[in-house]
Amino acid sequence: MRKIAQNLSLFTLCLFYLSCEKEVDINLNTGEPKLVVDGQIETGGPPIIIISKSIGYFSKIDLSTLENSFVHGALVKVSDGSQTITLREYSLDTGINGTNKFYLYTIDTADMASLNFRGVTERQYTLTVEYEGNTYSAVTKIPNVRPIDSLWFRKPAGDPAVETAVLMYVKFTDPDTTGNYLRYFTKRNNELYLPGLNSVYEDDIVNGTTIDSLNLAAGYNRSKAPNLDSLGVFFRGDTVTLRWCAIDKGVFDFFRTYEYATGTVGNPFASPVNVITNISGGALGVWAGYGSSYSTAIISK
Numbered sequence: 001m002r003k004i005a006q007n008l009s010l011f012t013l014c015l016f017y018l019s020c021e022k023e024v025d026i027n028l029n030t031g032e033p034k035l036v037v038d039g040q041i042e043t044g045g046p047p048i049i050i051i052s053k054s055i056g057y058f059s060k061i062d063l064s065t066l067e068n069s070f071v072h073g074a075l076v077k078v079s080d081g082s083q084t085i086t087l088r089e090y091s092l093d094t095g096i097n098g099t100n101k102f103y104l105y106t107i108d109t110a111d112m113a114s115l116n117f118r119g120v121t122e123r124q125y126t127l128t129v130e131y132e133g134n135t136y137s138a139v140t141k142i143p144n145v146r147p148i149d150s151l152w153f154r155k156p157a158g159d160p161a162v163e164t165a166v167l168m169y170v171k172f173t174d175p176d177t178t179g180n181y182l183r184y185f186t187k188r189n190n191e192l193y194l195p196g197l198n199s200v201y202e203d204d205i206v207n208g209t210t211i212d213s214l215n216l217a218a219g220y221n222r223s224k225a226p227n228l229d230s231l232g233v234f235f236r237g238d239t240v241t242l243r244w245c246a247i248d249k250g251v252f253d254f255f256r257t258y259e260y261a262t263g264t265v266g267n268p269f270a271s272p273v274n275v276i277t278n279i280s281g282g283a284l285g286v287w288a289g290y291g292s293s294y295s296t297a298i299i300s301k
Contacts, residue, residue, distance in 0.1 A: 194219030
């Protein structure tokens with residue numbers, strides 16, 4: 001009898017809670033789209049700027065969405081302190097579906113002054129973007145880069161998933177001045193230059209010392225899901241080019257926080273971080289100067 005009474009009490013309690021249920025409709029505000037700037041200028045190279053608008057977190061992402069996010073008709077200027085040029089917008093075919101295009105702003109090939117505008121080491125560059133009545137600006141510097149001392153490859157310890165996989169190592173001597181920042185990219189055969197998983201370094205701890213064996217993971221395309229069996233490695237027979245770049249602190253802070261934020265997506269235990277931009281006016285992104293040095297090696301079979 002007592003057991004029946006207990007079951008009835010439990011049943012009554014469940015009915016009470018069920019009757020108290022209320023449907024909650026949470027309307028998540030996606031916010032206004034923001035201007036996103038991805039710009040760079042490197043030693044001997046022209047300024048290249050990609051301008052788009054941010055896409056909502058819950059938006060459907062496809063080729064059409066990406067193409068529609070590009071910003072057209074902006075007034076984009078770059079100055080080195082003595083010369084100012086106005087960049088021109090170009091469209092490039094992606095080769096996908098025969099219709100999708102990629103847009104960027106760079107030097108005007110019809111203007112000789114613009115055509116001769118190239119990045120110079122130890123020079124500052126100011127980027128200005130005017131769009132829909134708003135002005136956005138950023139300043140970056142192309143620092144002098146100290147090239148790596150040497151580059152080599154060796155087989156990973158243990159039993160690698162792919163027999164022909166190898167890791168890349170470099171020897172590097174840091175300048176004896178503090179406040180040096182680096183970013184690296186790798187190119188495999190005829191592929192694009194891609195940044196490593198953690199592509200930026202500072203010399204707070206290693207200032208003025210020689211790093212005898214620094215492992216640099218192969219760069220990978222962040223727009224694609226990585227192949228975990230080959231992530232960070234090269235393969236025997238590859239021709240590998242290392243793009244080793246000196247950057248300023250503003251560029252370092254952006255990529256340090258950006259790579260941490262993208263690397264912790266979905267991790268409930270990671271500390272939240274705001275990506276630090278060097279662009280004023282309320283835009284997102286980065287204007288980056290690169291003092292670049294290139295080293296190429298063929299991995300023996």
